[in-house]
Amino acid sequence: MKFSLENKSAVVTGGGSGIGKAICLALAEQGAIVHILELNKEIAEDTVTQIESMGSSAFVYCCNVAVQSEVIAAFEEIKTKGSIDILINNAGIAHIGNLENCKEEDLDRLYDVNIKGVYNCMYASIESLKKSSGVIVNMASIASSVGINDRFAYSMTKGAVLTMTYSVAKDYLADGIRCNCISPGRVHTPFVDGFINKNYPGREKEIFEKLSKTQPIGRMGKPEEVANLAVYLCSEEASFITGTNFPIDGGFVTLNGS
Template sequence: MFSLQNKIAVVTGAGSGIGRAIAVLLAKQGAEVHVLEISQEQAGGTVSEILQNYNKAVAHVCDVSNQQAVLDTFKAIGPINILVNNAGIAHIGKADTTPEDDFDRVMRVNVKGVYNCLFAAIPQLRLADGGVIINMASIAALVGIPDRFAYSTAKGAVKAMTMSVAKDYIAENIRCNSISPARVHTPFVDGFLQKNYPDNIDEMFQKLSKTQPIGRMAEPEEVASLALYLCSDEAGFITGVDYPIDGGFTTLNN
């Protein structure tokens, strides 16, 4: 089950965290994985991990907010079967504390970046007679999260884009779904705690973990497992759906 043999996948933001876990798992299941990352070092790290154990992987240095760079990258890759739109940045702030430059930067990466990859990838999916798109949204698109105004706005747009694409391309054998994680234990979380709470990292880690009713953060590999299912032929009847993976956050926090 869940074989991706002879599939070509593109994963954006695959240099670390969720994106890296998805890229590695797709490769494990047989896909040829193209890693898009703004950092050559991080892209190379993921590709090296894949090549140690699995099939072909290629690193591409690409800023997803630059449409021409995205178009050039996808043209170089050619026909694909899978796109995972994972690249994104975080932001902390309320509506009246978010500077315009910060708001624009989050929209440029988290919204325009997804659009750019959709714009470039859909013609390549057509050349492969269809395929699968996974967009990484967030529970911030579904419920109110304190101090996440710009981020929530962007992820709400990602969820809406997912539904639009699913509707527009269903007749072309292109499925599109989104995944909405709660907190996931990634290098970003560790860096955030180190920067903001250097004197009580363990205490704050436990506090953030317990905001999920299940009592912990997700691991990147758990999100990757859901992505793998949605990319596989076993999920061939699923499109236009957002999947919260949140340890009960959106339904059990009363």
């Protein structure tokens, strides 16, 4: 079977909803054992239930990725169950605003989750990944590469994810570790629906259509589409790929100016 992850052990951060949940389900469908790091353990239980209904195995660890001691403790527990072959750094938070609308606490909050959280998980897993010649997939963003209005702090953090990816890919070539990142455009998740409902009451349909059309392809992405790309990058079929950023954005980066 192509893209098989049979007997592989994968760690996914933020696997309780949205893109993270879709990635967990897609990995499990290909045979991987899935370990979910989630701040809210309860929301990840549904992901586990769905994975178990497929006949696969999944486990949840209550963990704040911004706190290194919690991350290390979670990975130590995961290691008691076997190897770590795959790390998906998906957990992240957003902030809307330009430089003047970004307070120090906003910057610190985004740094802690989106940058330090990625660092913490790679740091805690790197020795295990060296043993298994494993795979790292980091979730960056189109904001890593192009300017987007009112995304000052978010763009800063996702730019760091992109360059951390390049650095790790370079440093661990000799260990057989492949490290890539995915840069989604706007993806239709519960976060998007919540944002529209909160900020545009009564205009939900209008705003949804407007946001959808910012992608040249004319719609938002689906979490499953990002998950399928993640599965490919984790599989042996992608064994010649490392140190690469994969936009999945309906043409946003390359076609918006054409």
